[in-house]
Amino acid sequence: MKPIKYTDLEQSEIIHTFEYYDFPLFFISKSPSNGLFLNYYVEEIEENIDKWLFSRITSKELRNLVEVRLSVLDLLNLLFNKKRLYHLYIDSALNHPNEELNLELVDASNLDKESFPEEDFFVEYDYVTKQNLVKVEQDIIDSSRFKMVLRDDRNSHDISLDLFLEVLSNLKESINDIAYDIGSKLMGQKPTHEINLRVHSLQPSSFGIWLITEPMEPDLFEVPEKSLNNLFKLIDDIQHKSPIEIEEQIDIDEEYSIETIKSVKNMLKDIVDNDFSLTLEANTKVQMMPIEVKFDKASYSKLDVLNKILKDKSQKLTEEIDVEGVLTSINTSYNKFRISTTSIGEIGGKMSKEIFKELKKDNNLQFRVPSSIKATIKKEIVNDYLEEEYYEKYTLIHFEQPE
Secondary structure (H helix, E strand, C coil): CCCCCCHHHHHEEEEEEEEEEEEEEEEEECCCCCEEEEEEEEEEEEEEEEEEEEEEECCCHHHEEEEEEEEEEEEHHHHHHHHEEEEEEEECCCCCCCEEEEEECCCCCCHHHHHCCCCCCCCCCCCCCCCEEECCCCEEEEECCCEEEECCCCCCCCCCCCHHHHHHHHHHHHHHHHHHHHHHCCCCCCCCCCEEEEEEEECCCCCEEEEECCCCCCCCCCHHHHHHHHHHCCCCCCCCCHHHHHHHHHCCCCCCCHHHHHHHHHHHHHHHHCCCCEEEEEEEEEEEEEEEECCCCHHHHHHHHHHHHHHHEEEEEEEEEEEEEEEEEECCCEEEEHHHHHHCCCEEEEECHHHHHHHCCCCCCHHHHHHHEEEEEEEEEEEEECCCEEEEEEEEEEEEECC
């Protein structure tokens, strides 16, 4: 967590207070940059110095708290286990508002269980909104039958077969990537069988189809339903939430993986590239309430949110490594080499431009094959989630071989 200054606290706004006695004891604050923070009073450790539990939380965690689905102790334990919970020490006699406050990560070495509630509880009242808080039941989407509608500008009631198959393929991939995310959180492993889609019937107007999910076996964890639910939610979030809120669902909530963002981006990109709109419709499982999400021309610019996330998460790492082994092949015409190393196994790549040029003009520079070699290699790892390029590249920049 970034350092906290007294002015940072002063500029924050208290948006929920759940306990109050002379001053707020347990509250949620929002920073000027819209970051949400849990503040839980522990004790006065000496005159003028108070100890607090302090943590950055997400909009989802806050929603689960105020909708009485997540208890206070469960939230604190979650933050502790994810190494997101801190002790914050505030000196009320501080005369330098720009001075950094004492902030320390709570871990096994300094955890004081007495700083947590003695008994678990749910929040019941908000002193800011002056409202009683009641549990909000969540009704999951019924995946046994849902509708996908594709519509062009002319509403021509038809679609290219290639585009239809591409969208349907990306829809299936998106649902299964989300299922993988859910399975990893619930069971610590991916689902044993993928979710298939079956065309149930055609929609009479525009171009639409009713679809059903087809898990290969009964699913006690409701992964197909939760996967479809999260897909609807993600498309709705793309329309209505800020990039920061979507990113926190990846980085902090760990609700979506990069693979999920990539497959949903590919599906929506097909919609944008072909000037179509996409509508998904379903009913909730218990109350049979209709749910609809849409991605149309008004949302096209929102695709940049996903592109930015994928670009920001892309990696390009470069390092120089020293290896020893046997030079097994060299091609001076096409600039290729292979070395069987003792440390990282078989590698292949190209010579640097400098070595390749020197080799062409200097007859005394020669390689012996097969022969032992000591070499310095530039290793480049590229994971470009936006352009979908993934590779390791090795460049020989220096070598020595015995006479």
